[in-house]
Amino acid sequence: MLKLYGFNVSNYYNMVKQALLEKGVPFEEIKVYPNQEESYLEISPMGKVPCLLTEQGPLTETSVILDYLEESQPGEPLYPAQAYARAKVRELIHELVLYIELPARRCFGEVFFGGTTSAETKAEVEATLLKGVSALRRRSQFSPFIAGESFSYADIVFLHSFDLANQVAERLFQRNLFDELPGAQALMARLAERPMSQRVAVEMRAGMEEFVQLRSAKP
Numbered sequence: 001m002l003k004l005y006g007f008n009v010s011n012y013y014n015m016v017k018q019a020l021l022e023k024g025v026p027f028e029e030i031k032v033y034p035n036q037e038e039s040y041l042e043i044s045p046m047g048k049v050p051c052l053l054t055e056q057g058p059l060t061e062t063s064v065i066l067d068y069l070e071e072s073q074p075g076e077p078l079y080p081a082q083a084y085a086r087a088k089v090r091e092l093i094h095e096l097v098l099y100i101e102l103p104a105r106r107c108f109g110e111v112f113f114g115g116t117t118s119a120e121t122k123a124e125v126e127a128t129l130l131k132g133v134s135a136l137r138r139r140s141q142f143s144p145f146i147a148g149e150s151f152s153y154a155d156i157v158f159l160h161s162f163d164l165a166n167q168v169a170e171r172l173f174q175r176n177l178f179d180e181l182p183g184a185q186a187l188m189a190r191l192a193e194r195p196m197s198q199r200v201a202v203e204m205r206a207g208m209e210e211f212v213q214l215r216s217a218k219p
């Protein structure tokens with residue numbers, strides 16, 4: 001059986017977990033926080049989560065894991081069949097990660113864990129987020145799903161990244177990123193109603209207190 005390493009509060013872990021749940025693929029969850037222990041680096045060389053242990057060996061990097069699941073597992077397809085449409089979904093995933101999730105993440109310490117972020121970093125993050133949102137406005141459909149007619153991996157990545165980025169934008173820049181994207185808030189609400197989203201959210205809340213204590217204790 002596939003083994004998913006990570007913890008329920010990690011948004012990247014939850015992207016893979018939700019994909020497995022949506023496809024109905026059985027998997028075992030192995031709780032691990034990011035770490036630099038030799039034994040974990042053997043399967044996740046950056047010490048990050050998630051890591052998926054397959055019969056052939058370990059896999060890391062969320063978008064790579066999602067591709068692997070699509071190619072190796074049964075269940076509802078979460079990419080379009082046609083090559084160009086499939087590439088457009090991957091393009092959206094990359095844009096969400098590179099220009100929304102990763103820049104916002106630079107401010108997670110201040111927004112969620114009582115740390116501080118320099119004014120210079122904040123200015124860079126705000127500028128990148130605004131460009132990223134503007135790219136999404138040109139790119140995304142939001143109706144009924146982010147890439148158009150079908151629920152896809154891009155919806156899963158959007159669900160587990162955009163709201164966090166918006167919390168950064170609201171707290172630090174007094175901006176609501178949803179305001180810039182017609183249809184995005186309604187899509188987020190629809191995605192959050194999915195049974196598998198609700199399961200992931202319940203399990204995330206259960207792990208939150210322990211994680212915040214652990215994370216806040218770090219310098």
Ligand SMILES: N[C@@H](CCC(=O)N[C@@H](CS)C(=O)NCC(=O)O)C(=O)O
Pocket residue numbers: 010011012013034046047048049050060061062063
């Ligand atoms: N590029 C990685 C990012 C995963 C990632 O950043 N995970 C976080 C938890 S949400 C982590 O392990 N952070 C610890 C670290 O950066 O050392 C992926 O796509 O899976």
